[in-house]
Amino acid sequence: MTRNSNSLPSWALSLLERIVPYRNRDVVIGDFAEIFHYVAREDGWLPAIRWYLWQFMRSLPSFVMNGFSIGGSMVGSYVKVAVRNLSKRKFYAALNIGGLAIGMAVCLLILQYVVFETSYDSFHENADNLYRVNLGSYQEGELISQDPYTFHAIAPLILETVPEIERAVRIHPSYGTATVRILDGTDAPVSFRESGVGFVDAEFATMFTYSPSIGDAAVTLDSKGTAVLSKSAVRRFFGDTDPIGRIIDVRGWVDGEYAVGAVIEDMPTNSHIRFDIMLPIEDLIENENGQYAETDGWSWTNFVTYVQLGSSADISAVEKKIASVVDASRAESTGGRTSSASIELQPIQRIHLYSDTEDMFSANAAYKTVLFLSIIGIFILLIAWVNYVNLTTARAVERAREVGIRKASGAKRSQVFSQFLVESLFLNLVALVLAVAAAHYALPLLNELVGVSIPTTIWQSKLVWIGLIGIFGVGAIVASLYPSLVLSAFQPISVLKGKYGSGVAGTRLRKGLVVFQFALSISLISGMYIVYEQVQYLRGVDLGFDLDQTLVVQRPSIIDNDEEYRSNREIFKSRALELASISNAAMSTSIPGVGYNLGTIFRRESVPDTEVLPVNVVWVNDTFIDTYKFELIAGRNFQADNETDRELGVLVNEKTVDVLGYDSNEAAIGGRIVFGRSSPAVILGVLRDFSWMSAKSELSPVVLSYSEGGAWYSFRIGTQNLGSTIDDLEGFYSELFPGNTFDYFFADEHFDELFLAEERLQTLVSLFAAFAILVAALGLVGLSALTASQRIKEISIRKVLGASDFGIARLLTGHFALLVIIGVALAVPAVYFVADGWLNEFAVRISLSAEQFLIPGLIVLIMALLSSGFHVFRVAHANPIEGIRSD
Amino acid sequence: MNMLSRTEEMLLLAVCRLQTEAFGINIRKEVEALTGKRYSVGGIYVPLDRLVKKGFLSTKTGRATENRLGRPKRLFTISSVGLAALREARSLYEAMWASLPEPVVKQLTFSG
Numbered sequence: 001m002t003r004n005s006n007s008l009p010s011w012a013l014s015l016l017e018r019i020v021p022y023r024n025r026d027v028v029i030g031d032f033a034e035i036f037h038y039v040a041r042e043d044g045w046l047p048a049i050r051w052y053l054w055q056f057m058r059s060l061p062s063f064v065m066n067g068f069s070i071g072g073s074m075v076g077s078y079v080k081v082a083v084r085n086l087s088k089r090k091f092y093a094a095l096n097i098g099g100l101a102i103g104m105a106v107c108l109l110i111l112q113y114v115v116f117e118t119s120y121d122s123f124h125e126n127a128d129n130l131y132r133v134n135l136g137s138y139q140e141g142e143l144i145s146q147d148p149y150t151f152h153a154i155a156p157l158i159l160e161t162v163p164e165i166e167r168a169v170r171i172h173p174s175y176g177t178a179t180v181r182i183l184d185g186t187d188a189p190v191s192f193r194e195s196g197v198g199f200v201d202a203e204f205a206t207m208f209t210y211s212p213s214i215g216d217a218a219v220t221l222d223s224k225g226t227a228v229l230s231k232s233a234v235r236r237f238f239g240d241t242d243p244i245g246r247i248i249d250v251r252g253w254v255d256g257e258y259a260v261g262a263v264i265e266d267m268p269t270n271s272h273i274r275f276d277i278m279l280p281i282e283d284l285i286e287n288e289n290g291q292y293a294e295t296d297g298w299s300w301t302n303f304v305t306y307v308q309l310g311s312s313a314d315i316s317a318v319e320k321k322i323a324s325v326v327d328a329s330r331a332e333s334t335g336g337r338t339s340s341a342s343i344e345l346q347p348i349q350r351i352h353l354y355s356d357t358e359d360m361f362s363a364n365a366a367y368k369t370v371l372f373l374s375i376i377g378i379f380i381l382l383i384a385w386v387n388y389v390n391l392t393t394a395r396a397v398e399r400a401r402e403v404g405i406r407k408a409s410g411a412k413r414s415q416v417f418s419q420f421l422v423e424s425l426f427l428n429l430v431a432l433v434l435a436v437a438a439a440h441y442a443l444p445l446l447n448e449l450v451g452v453s454i455p456t457t458i459w460q461s462k463l464v465w466i467g468l469i470g471i472f473g474v475g476a477i478v479a480s481l482y483p484s485l486v487l488s489a490f491q492p493i494s495v496l497k498g499k500y501g502s503g504v505a506g507t508r509l510r511k512g513l514v515v516f517q518f519a520l521s522i523s524l525i526s527g528m529y530i531v532y533e534q535v536q537y538l539r540g541v542d543l544g545f546d547l548d549q550t551l552v553v554q555r556p557s558i559i560d561n562d563e564e565y566r567s568n569r570e571i572f573k574s575r576a577l578e579l580a581s582i583s584n585a586a587m588s589t590s591i592p593g594v595g596y597n598l599g600t601i602f603r604r605e606s607v608p609d610t611e612v613l614p615v616n617v618v619w620v621n622d623t624f625i626d627t628y629k630f631e632l633i634a635g636r637n638f639q640a641d642n643e644t645d646r647e648l649g650v651l652v653n654e655k656t657v658d659v660l661g662y663d664s665n666e667a668a669i670g671g672r673i674v675f676g677r678s679s680p681a682v683i684l685g686v687l688r689d690f691s692w693m694s695a696k697s698e699l700s701p702v703v704l705s706y707s708e709g710g711a712w713y714s715f716r717i718g719t720q721n722l723g724s725t726i727d728d729l730e731g732f733y734s735e736l737f738p739g740n741t742f743d744y745f746f747a748d749e750h751f752d753e754l755f756l757a758e759e760r761l762q763t764l765v766s767l768f769a770a771f772a773i774l775v776a777a778l779g780l781v782g783l784s785a786l787t788a789s790q791r792i793k794e795i796s797i798r799k800v801l802g803a804s805d806f807g808i809a810r811l812l813t814g815h816f817a818l819l820v821i822i823g824v825a826l827a828v829p830a831v832y833f834v835a836d837g838w839l840n841e842f843a844v845r846i847s848l849s850a851e852q853f854l855i856p857g858l859i860v861l862i863m864a865l866l867s868s869g870f871h872v873f874r875v876a877h878a879n880p881i882e883g884i885r886s887d
Numbered sequence: 888m889n890m891l892s893r894t895e896e897m898l899l900l901a902v903c904r905l906q907t908e909a910f911g912i913n914i915r916k917e918v919e920a921l922t923g924k925r926y927s928v929g930g931i932y933v934p935l936d937r938l939v940k941k942g943f944l945s946t947k948t949g950r951a952t953e954n955r956l957g958r959p960k961r962l963f964t965i966s967s968v969g970l971a972a973l974r975e976a977r978s979l980y981e982a983m984w985a986s987l988p989e990p991v992v993k994q995l996t997f998s999g
Contacts, residue, residue: 008956024932030951030958031912031928037954059929 006040008033010459011440012052015433018465020063028059049437056433060426078422085423095782096391097431099775103384104435104471106771109446110377111467112439116454117370119461120270120352124209126308127349129166131315133158133305133322136342148304148346148355152285153297154326155201155305161325164313167207170281171273171304172199176711178252179557179740180277182237189249191558191741192236196276197252199284207308208273211265215244220261221280227258230266233276250279251557254287269453272352298333306348319343369450369761376768379520381471383772385479386513387779392424392483393510394786399487404495417488424480432472449763451756510783511819517776518823518860523831524769525856530835530848531762535755537846544653544690545592546629550747552591553713553729556740568736569709575732581718581725586627588620589710592692593751596702604660605672605680613659616700617675618692619707625651625687627716628747634665635685638706646706649684656701657686681705691843694754698843714747773860777867784868788812788875796880808876809869816864824857891976897922898934899943899973902963909963910949911935935963943969 013029020028032052040048060079086093124130135150155168174197181189205217205228217228227248234243243260250256258279267274285292292300309318323343330341346355353367406416440459447453458464559565573585589597596616603612622638624630633654638645650673654665662668665686673681681703689699717725730742788795795808803811832848839845891899901917902909915931918924938944949960965973987995 013956020929023936024929024961026958027911027961028929028932030955030960033956033958034912034952034954035928055928058927062927062930062933 006037006045006048008036008052009049009440010456011436012036012049012056014459014465015056015436018469019060053433053437057430060429078419079426081419082423082426086427091785092391092395092782093427095778096388097427097434099387099391099778100384100428100431100475101434101438102771102775102778103381103387104431104475105438105442106768107377107381107471108435108439108464108468109442110373111471112443112454112458112464113446113450113452114370114374115461115463115467116270116452116458117353119463120272121348123268123270124348126207126209128347129309129311129313130207130348131307131309131345132348132351133307134344134346135301136344147301148351149301150303150305151298151301151330152281152292152303153329154322155303155307157325157329158307158322162318162321164309164318164321165307166310167203167308169201169204169207169306171201171204171306172253172281172284172302173304174198174252175302176252177557178250178277180237181249181251181558181739183247183249183257189739190237191739193557193741193743194233194277196230196233196274197250197279198273198275198277199253199279199281200275201281204278205264207306210267210271213263213265215262217262217264217278221278223261224280224283225256225258226261226280228262228264228278229260230264230276232266234260234263248277250277251559254284254290256283256287258283269455270352272348296333298330307345309345315345319345372761373450373764376524376765379524380768380772380775381475383517383520383775383779385475386517387775387782388427388475388479389482390510390513390779391782391786393486394783394790396483396487396490398786400490400495403487403490404492407490407492408496413488417484420484420487421480424484425476428472428476428480432468436468449760449767451760511815514780514783515819515822515826517779518820518864519826519830521769521772521776521860521863522820522823522827522853522856524765524772525859526827526831526852527835528762528765528769529852529856530831530839530846531758531765533846533852534839534842535758535762538695538755538758538842538844539752541691541695541844543592543695544630544688547592547746547748547751549717549719550628551715551717551726551729552745552747552750553715553733554743555709555711555713556733556737558737558739565737566709572732572736573713576713576715576729579725579728581721582715583718584623584627584714584716586621586624586714587708587710588618588624588712588714589707590618591712591714591747591750592628592690593694593747593754594712595693600676602673602675602701602703605674609674613701615656615675615703616692617703617705619710620704621706621708621710624704624714627714630690631688632685633688635669635683637685640708644682645684646708648680648682649706650681651685651687651704652683653687653699653702654689655699656703659701675703694751695844696754696842773863776860777863780864780867781871784812785871788871792875792878793884795875796878796882796884799876799880800884805873805876809872812872812876813865813868816868817861820857820861820864823860824853827856828853890979891972894934895938895943896973896976898938899965899969902944902965903973907962910960914963938969939963941968942966943972 013033016029016032017025032055035055036048036052039051086097121127121130132148133150133154135147152170152172155170158165159168174195177193177195178197180192180194180197182192183189200221202218202222205212205221210217213231220226220228227250229237229243237243237248238246243263246260248258248260250258256279266276284290285297287293309315320343322345323341326341326343353370403416406419407413440456443454443456443458555569556565569587573587576582577585596618598617600615600617601612602615603609622640625632625637632651635651637651638649640646642649652668657665657668660668660671660673662671668683668686671683673683675681687704690702691697691699692702715729726744729744733740733742791812795812798808798811831853835848839848897918898914901914901921905913905917911928911931914935915926915928918926918931935944939946943966944963945966947962947964949962951957951959
C-alpha cells in the first residue's frame with residue numbers, strides 16, 4: 001500500500017476506522033478514500049478536505065443508525081431533528097460547535113504531547129528490563145543527586161560478578177561537537193560539525209532496538225576502526241552513494257579514521273539516546289593519546305552505563321550487589337581510601353521524564369511540563385464544556401414549546417430526554433471531527449513551541465484514541481446530561497400556556513459556571529503575567545560580568561601539530577588585537593552560559609580531607625576577566641609570565657571565600673587550597689560574585705584556574721564595522737587553521753538560550769490563555785444574546801417607561817463585574833499556590849503582588865463587556881414597540 | 888402483497904443497469920443523476936443493506952485498489968427474489984396505467 005499526497009490523511013482514516021460501524025467499515029472507508037483521491041486530484045487538496053468533512057457529517061446519521069438501528073428506534077429521526085435545529089440557528093450552532101471544537105482541539109494536542117512524552121524508550125524490545133546505572137553523589141553524608149555519569153570499569157565488572165545482569169553496555173557521548181571529515185572521493189575533504197557522536201560497546205546494537213538499514217551494527221562495533229552511521233548522517237556525508245567501506249575522519253574526544261561498516265535507521269525521536277555516528281568504545285578507552293589510556297577505569301566518570309536484567313530480578317537486591325562489588329573494586333584501585341558508592345537502577349522508560357541533569361542523557365525532568373500542560377488542557381476543555389451547558393440550557397426557553405407539543409402528542413419524558421441526548425451527542429461528534437482535523441494540522445506548530453518533535457504517526461497510537469474517546473465520552477455525557485434533563489422536564493400544559501417557569505436554579509447554575517470560566521481565564525492570564533515578569537527579572541539581574549559585544553569563536557578541532565597550533569593561536573590573537581574594532585581578546589575552556597569544565601571537591605589545606613566541599617572549575621587565561629569585565633575586589637589577576645601563577649594560581653568568587661570560612665576577602669589572598677585528592681592551589685584574587693549559568697541557579701563556589709589556551713576565543717568588539725571585523729577574523733582563521741570551519745556566535749545571544757525553557761513556557765501559557773479567553777468569549781457572546789432576546793419584553797417596557805439605552809445596557813451587563821470579582825477571588829489562592837512553587841525553584845525570584853491578579857481580572861472584565869456588549873446594545877437600542885408587539 | 892417502495896425500486900433498477908459496475912459509489916452517482924437525490928457516502932449503504940436483508944440483492948466482495956488504500960469494493964447483484972419483485976412492480980404499474988379513460992390519457996399527455 002503506497003500513500004501519496006492525494007491519499008486520505010491519516011487522521012481522517014483513523015476517524016473513519018473508529019466511527020464507521022463494523023458491518024460496512026472497509027467498503028465505506030474504501031469509498032471515502034477513492035472519492036477523496038479523485039477530488040484531490042481534480043480540485044486540489046483543500047476542496048478534498050472540505051468534501052471529506054462535509055460527507056463525514058452527512059454520513060453520521062447512517063453510521064449511527066447502522067450502529068443501533070435494530071428494533072426501529074428513533075435515533076435516525078432524532079439526528080434529523082438535530083440537524084434541522086442546528087441549521088435553523090446557525091449563529092448559535094457555530095458558537096456552540098466552535099467553542100467545543102477549540103477546547104477539544106487544544107486538549108487533543110496536549111494529549112498527543114503527553115502520549116509522546118510518556119512513550120520515550122518504550123520501543124525497545126526489552127524496554128521493561130533495561131536500566132541505567134546511576135551513581136549517587138554525597139555532600140556531608142547526604143545524598144544530593146543521582147548522577148548518570150559513571151566509571152567505565154563498572155560495566156565489565158558487574159556483568160561478570162552479578163548473575164542477574166544479562167547485558168551491560170557503556171556509552172561515551174561526545175560532550176559537545178566533533179568534526180567529521182570525508183577523506184575519500186573528493187580532492188578537498190569536506191568537514192561537518194557533528195554533535196551526535198558516541199562511543200559505544202558492541203552490544204549497544206543488540207540490547208537496544210534501533211532498526212537496522214544496511215549491514216550488522218553489532219558486528220561492526222565489535223571491531224576497532226569501524227563506524228555505524230544513521231541514515232541521515234549517511235545522506236549528509238555521502239548523498240546517495242553507497243556508504244559501506246567509505247572512510248570518515250573523526251576529530252573529537254580522540255582522533256581517528258573509521259570505515260563505515262553498517263547503517264541504521266535514524267533513532268526515533270522518542271529515544272533519549274540520539275546518536276548519528278557510533279564508534280567502538282575500545283577506540284576511545286584504549287587510545288594511547290586519550291585521557292583514559294593510563295587509568296584503570298576508576299578515575300573518570302564520563303561514561304553512561306546501561307544494563308539488561310532478567311525479568312524476575314529483584315531491583316533493590318541487584319542495586320546492593322552492584323554497590324558492593326563496585327566498592328570492593330574501587331577500594332583496591334585507590335588503596336582503600338574511598339567512600340561507599342550508592343547505586344540506583346533507573347528504568348530506561350523513566351529517564352526522559354524523571355531525570356534532572358540537563359543534557360541528552362536525561363532531558364530535564366519533563367514530567368513537570370507534561371503535568372502542567374495536562375492541567376491547562378483540562379482547564380480549557382472544562383471551559384468549553386461549561387459553554388456548552390450554558391448555551392444549551394439558556395436556549396431551553398426557546399425549545400420549551402417544541403417539548404410541550406411533543407409531550408402533548410404523546411411523547412414520554414424518556415423519549416424527549418433521549419432526543420436531546422442524541423442531539424448533544426451529534427453536536428459533540430461534529431465538534432470532535434473538527435477538533436481532530438485542527439489538531440492534526442496544528443501539530444507542527446506545537447512541535448515548534450514546545451521544542452519537541454512529535455511525529456504525525458502519533459495518530460496510530462492506541463493511547464491517543466483511548467484519550468480521544470474518553471474526552472468525547474465524558475464530555476458528551478456529562479455536558480449533555482444536565483441540559484437534556486432540564487429540557488425534557490418541561491410540563492406540556494404550562495409551557496403551551498406560555499409559562500416557562502423563571503428557572504432560578506438554572507440561572508444560578510449558569511452564573512456559577514460563568515464564574516468558574518472567569519476564574520480559569522484569570523488564572524491563566526495571571527500565570528502568563530507572572531512567568532513573563534520572572535523571566536524579565538532574571539534577565540535584568542546583574543550577572544557580575546558583561547557579555548555585550550562579545551564575539552566567541554570555537555577553537556579549531558583539526559590540529560595536526562600541537563606546537564604549530566600554539567604559535568598560530570598566538571598569531572591569531574595578536575592579529576585580532578591589531579584590528580581597530582577589537583579591544584580585548586581572551587581564551588578559556590568555557591564561557592559564561594556554556595557550563596563549567598569540572599565539578600570536583602576541594603578544601604582548605606589546613607582542614608582534614610574528610611571535610612571536602614563541592615566546587616566548579618573553569619580554566620581561563622590572563623586576559624579573560626578583563627575581556628568579560630569581571631570585578632576584582634581583592635588581590636590580583638594572573639600574571640602570564642609568573643610560573644607560580646600559571647601552575648598554582650586561582651581566582652575565586654566571594655561565595656568560595658565564604659564557604660571556605662575565611663574572615664574576609666583580603667584574608668583569603670594567598671590562602672592554600674586542595675582540589676580532589678592532591679592538587680594544591682593558591683588564591684591570587686577574589687572576584688565579585690557572578691552568575692556563570694544565569695540567575696536561575698544558586699550562587700555556588702567557582703574557581704578560575706589558569707590555562708594559556710582553551711576551546712573558546714572571546715573578543716570584545718566595537719559596534720562599528722561588525723561585518724568587516726568578522727570577515728577579517730574569518731580570514732585569519734582560515735589562513736592559520738586550514739581545513740577548520742569558522743564557527744562563531746555572540747556571547748549574549750548564546751547566554752540567552754539558557755532561558756529557552758522559560759520562554760517556551762511563557763509562549764505556551766500565553767497561547768493557551770488566549771484560547772481559554774476566546775472560548776469563554778464565544779460562550780458569553782451566545783449567552784448574552786440569548787438572555788437579551790429572552791428579556792426583550794421587559795426591556796421594551798422599561799424603555800417605554802423612560803429608561804435610557806445606557807441604563808438598559810448597564811442592567812444587562814452589570815452583574816458581570818460581580819462575577820469577575822468572584823472569579824478573581826477564586827483564582828488568587830490557586831494561582832498563588834502554583835506560582836509560588838514555580839518561583840521557589842529559582843535562586844532569585846519576584847514576589848507576587850496584587851496587580852498580578854487585578855490586571856488579569858480587568859482584562860477578563862473588559863473581554864466580558866465587549867463580547868456581551870454588542871448584542872446588549874442592539875437590544876437596548878431597538879424600538880420598544882417591536883419587542884412588545886411580538887405576541 | 889408486499890410492494891416495493893419507490894426508493895427500493897429505483898435502487899434495484901440502478902443495480903440492474905450498472906451490472907458488473909454496481910458498486911456503492913456508482914449506485915450513488917446513478918441515483919443522483921436520475922433523481923437528484925444525493926445520498927451521503929455512508930448513507931447509501933443503509934437502504935442497500937436493507938435490500939440485502941430482504942433478499943432482493945446479494946453482494947460479493949470486489950477488488951481492492953491503491954486509491955482505496957487497499958479496501959475492497961462491494962459489488963451488488965440482483966437476486967431472483969429481487970427480479971421477481973421488480974417484475975411484480977412492473978406488471979402492477981402496467982396494470983395501473985392501462986385502460987385509463989380517453990380524456991384522462993389526453994390530459995396526462997398534454998401536461999406531461
